[in-house]
């Protein structure tokens with residue numbers, strides 16, 4: 001099993017090592033034989049080589065089974081292409097899975113009205129098309145982007161979400177805007193039909209209404225499937241239900257491989273200060289173990305993070321005064 | 336001054352009459368000489384005539400100076416075209432203004448973590464293009480919608496937002512997704528330039544990051560300008576900061592005319608029960624008075640609604656047990 005380690009830029013370089021310590025621990029203790037493959041991509045690489053990610057990097061990532069990914073700083077230079085979008089595309093990570101499940105004990109850190117302990121939502125975001133098609137015509141007077149919905153990609157993501165729903169409460173909420181964006185009719189109808197094929201009960205909401213209702217009544221939702229950009233917005237929005245975006249992990253899943261990354265970015269404003277919350281990276285590692293069906297390891301990690309918040313051993317974003325390193329070390333001691 | 340009164344469907348028929356009582360009161364008391372012009376459009380009309388809104392209705396609306404608008408039930412029949420989108424387009428209401436400013440006293444009704452009394456955001460939503468272009472190709476295997484950004488429409492909305500910002504804190508936040516959707520570069524650059532022309536200080540955030548940060552740190556934002564669909568999603572999302580979507584008013588502004596409507600829809604689930612919150616409709620009337628530069632009337636309405644929430648004279652969505660009628664009557668007594 002080869003695991004690519006991509007720290008990336010900014011706080012990616014600070015949080016990924018904490019997740020890697022935990023990976024190392026399990027690797028040694030249980031003799032898992034995981035091989036770590038460091039891959040350097042991102043702004044740092046672009047500054048040195050003029051390329052943020054090369055074909056050789058893609059090939060190297062492709063030779064691995066899973067990727068643990070930090071975050072990338074994007075600059076708006078025309079020659080700078082988004083690293084994570086290129087990886088998602090070339091490695092065909094079609095499903096972006098973003099759980100919204102508050103870590104038990106977080107209420108000890110935050111006196112925070114959004115927190116509802118029974119929130120347990122998984123946003124399944126279509127990761128290959130929609131407004132991320134890249135089909136654009138850019139001009140000085142008029143610029144356009146084509147939003148593309150295909151039956152094939154909609155079926156694929158709906159099947160993935162329905163399978164997940166089967167293993168949970170057998171309910172699937174389809175989020176769309178088909179009252180205005182008629183291309184979403186294809187997404188909606190395809191998802192409904194696919195859900196029924198999987199004996200899953202579909203319901204649906206408009207994206208504006210859902211974004212509101214998810215925050216007011218999170219307990220009403222379980223597995224949610226939506227298009228690319230809506231998933232992007234809703235997963236950041238939903239992170240308020242976690243208490244901090246510093247607690248939001250994600251998985252980008254393909255047929256045989258997967259990439260695990262925190263939802264947060266490289267946060268240039270706090271990079272280098274050693275105060276970034278490593279929990280989203282560590283919980284992304286937890287998702288990797290789940291994906292590998294190593295549920296014991298996954299549980300141990302979740303429990304360790306839970307102890308860390310319950311005892312307020314946390315970084316400043318959660319009201320604590322520990323450093324990234326200290327929090328990482330504390331969590332490692334608990335696993 | 337001719338004011339079109341469009342109740343529409345569902346709870347539109349229940350909440351608009353309460354706003355109209357207040358309009359009548361000022362009209363008589365101050366001898367304003369406003370003429371009310373009832374216009375019937377929506378699902379009810381479609382069922383009777385096969386048309387949700389006719390050319391004659393558009394002409395009638397066009398003969399008025401302002402529109403007080405309830406809500407419309409949309410059905411997915413192909414012959415059913417969105418009423419509000421047609422009106423926005425044909426009457427050229429290019430700016431959709433959605434304030435997020437909690438009504439003073441709301442904390443008496445709701446014990447609610449999202450409420451932060453110093454929230455005072457105005458979302459200015461471009462109302463004519465973006466993903467609402469209507470340029471679509473629909474197929475069984477692939478459907479597309481063209482997202483259109485023009486310099487002209489971006490300049491117009493940015494000028495409107497900048498003027499508003501000049502009358503407030505001189506700050507404008509531009510919300511976009513130009514890291515992925517390159518057509519948003521045109522929107523972003525045009526807004527930045529226009530803001531500077533108005534001596535307003537622009538800053539910008541990606542839509543996913545903004546949606547999160549608006550909820551966590553609403554006090555950081557003042558006037559926000561964004562594209563059509565992002566404005567749609569963000570204004571519903573931001574309504575959680577108000578305590579209820581039943582408290583969210585909006586204005587659709589054109590060069591000479593404007594339309595005022597609650598952000599909520601026709602809510603078929605509670606229609607006919609007499610429990611809909613009339614406050615969003617009444618606060619939309621308040622926005623009409625502001626637009627007419629009748630600030631005294633606007634203030635009186637806001638104060639009356641504030642007394643109503645402070646004394647818990649409210650509908651069930653705010654934890655009360657009064658009916659739509661009773662709340663409307665109470666507010667009328669306070670103005």
Ligand SMILES: CC(C)[C@H](C(=O)O)[C@@H](O)C(=O)O
Nearest residue numbers: 082084085232263514515543
């Ligand atoms: C960095 C950016 C391209 C990315 C996206 O828009 O998908 C990020 O926001 C995310 O959510 O993973």
Ligand SMILES: CC(C)[C@H](C(=O)O)[C@@H](O)C(=O)O
Nearest residue numbers: 179180208417419420567598
């Ligand atoms: C009813 C619908 C067409 C409309 C929109 O999408 O603009 C509504 O959601 C709104 O926000 O006014």
